[in-house]
Amino acid sequence: xxxxxxxxxxxxxxxxxxxxxxxxxxxxxxxxxxxxxxxxxxxxxxxxxxxxxxxxxxxxxxxxxxxxxxxxxxxxxxxxxxxxxxxxxxxxxxxxxxxxxxxxxxxxxxxxxxxxxxxxx
Numbered sequence: 534x535x536x537x538x539x540x541x542x543x544x545x546x547x548x549x550x551x552x553x554x555x556x557x558x559x560x561x562x563x564x565x566x567x568x569x570x571x572x573x574x575x576x577x578x579x580x581x582x583x584x585x586x587x588x589x590x591x592x593x594x595x596x597x598x599x600x601x602x603x604x605x606x607x608x609x610x611x612x613x614x615x616x617x618x619x620x621x622x623x624x625x626x627x628x629x630x631x632x633x634x635x636x637x638x639x640x641x642x643x644x645x646x647x648x649x650x651x652x653x654x
Contacts, residue, residue, distance in 0.1 A: 540614070541616045542614045544614075554591040557621055559586055560585050563582050564582070587629070588611055588613065590643070592639045608625055622647075622650075622651065625645055
């Protein structure tokens with residue numbers, strides 16, 4: 534039986550981030566359903582658009598952390614390693630948004646130009 538995995542660590546240009554939680558979106562083709570006016574039946578879908586791969590990560594806020602440094606990130610490499618050993622790499626990544634500071638956590642969202650998946654052990 535296959536094991537369920539989760540993101541166990543996140544690296545930014547080789548440096549491990551103090552990540553508490555992470556959500557990885559693979560990117561690729563994105564479409565939306567088109568519903569009919571009367572009964573809401575699905576008539577088809579919109580033309581395909583390309584969605585950028587992204588990573589939403591919740592970081593533990595430390596006294597030496599600079600939110601401005603995260604906001605300035607461009608052309609970075611983000612690496613997500615799962616508990617099963619699989620690695621996902623977002624290349625040419627940039628910060629899209631730094632959310633809020635709440636209860637010792639800071640949320641940061643990155644998007645990237647490239648996405649690769651590497652098999653684990």
